[in-house]
Amino acid sequence: MKSILPDNIDQQIKDAVKQFWKSRLNKNSSSQEGGRGAVIAGKNMDGFSIIIKNIVSHCGLPEDSVIIDGKNKLTIPGYFRPTKMWDSLVVYKGRLIAAFELKSQVGSFGNNFNNRTEESIGSATDFWTAHREHVFALDNHVDTLYIRSLKNRSIKPPFLAYLMLLESCQASSSNVKVNEKHFKVFPEFKNSSYSKRYQILCERLILEGLYSSTCLILSNKKEGYKSGSYSSPEESLNPINMFAEFAGKLLAAKEIYSNE
Numbered sequence: 628m629k630s631i632l633p634d635n636i637d638q639q640i641k642d643a644v645k646q647f648w649k650s651r652l653n654k655n656s657s658s659q660e661g662g663r664g665a666v667i668a669g670k671n672m673d674g675f676s677i678i679i680k681n682i683v684s685h686c687g688l689p690e691d692s693v694i695i696d697g698k699n700k701l702t703i704p705g706y707f708r709p710t711k712m713w714d715s716l717v718v719y720k721g722r723l724i725a726a727f728e729l730k731s732q733v734g735s736f737g738n739n740f741n742n743r744t745e746e747s748i749g750s751a752t753d754f755w756t757a758h759r760e761h762v763f764a765l766d767n768h769v770d771t772l773y774i775r776s777l778k779n780r781s782i783k784p785p786f787l788a789y790l791m792l793l794e795s796c797q798a799s800s801s802n803v804k805v806n807e808k809h810f811k812v813f814p815e816f817k818n819s820s821y822s823k824r825y826q827i828l829c830e831r832l833i834l835e836g837l838y839s840s841t842c843l844i845l846s847n848k849k850e851g852y853k854s855g856s857y858s859s860p861e862e863s864l865n866p867i868n869m870f871a872e873f874a875g876k877l878l879a880a881k882e883i884y885s886n887e
Contacts, residue, residue: 641855643674648852686877706756725786751837
């Protein structure tokens with residue numbers, strides 16, 4: 628029986644982690660542009676987009692159903708804003724099957740954690756509210772002639788995924804104090820590291836139904852650059868689990884919509 632994921636999925640993830648660090652630490656750039664320039668160019672997380680593309684192909688969906696580049700092609704409507712550009716999309720038979728948010732953080736943990744938290748919650752809230760208002764419905768598709776030709780009018784909720792790659796270092800693993808001037812924070816946040824805070828974020832994004840699946844990848848700069856080494860704080864946040872859930876969604880979509 629064919630596996631739901633490619634046999635070399637763990638190696639693909641390591642290759643993506645390695646590519647992330649190589650892109651970020653590009654020796655041909657200055658110390659400033661080696662980090663910031665690569666982020667602006669959007670190249671750091673490209674290896675994970677390739678994995679998404681490989682899984683779509685492995686599950687038997689056509690190659691043109693997965694979108695991993697092109698600003699216009701990656702942009703879909705929102706509810707609180709006109710549009711939002713995602714990092715990867717899967718659109719099959721006129722249906723939005725999946726959307727991925729691929730994020731990373733290296734250094735500046737205190738400055739960026741709250742921003743990343745607000746972004747993840749805001750993007751998901753915008754996405755699901757747009758879905759509730761039927762923005763992704765067949766009747767709202769721009770290609771009306773193609774949609775009219777479809778006999779099967781059924782549509783399932785899309786798969787929304789959040790992947791965070793966090794630098795594993797002393798600064799991200801050391802406990803951080805919180806301010807409690809007026810009210811006490813949740814006890815799990817007291818003296819927690821930024822790594823632990825990201826773990827709680829990813830777990831609660833699932834608990835509150837904001838994402839279909841999340842994963843947290845921890846990678847040391849030196850070892851990640853050398854071999855693509857990575858870990859996850861919990862098995863439930865391992866990227867292989869997230870990709871397996873994604874593959875299940877793809878196979879279900881293929882079964883439901885392929886006979887049109």
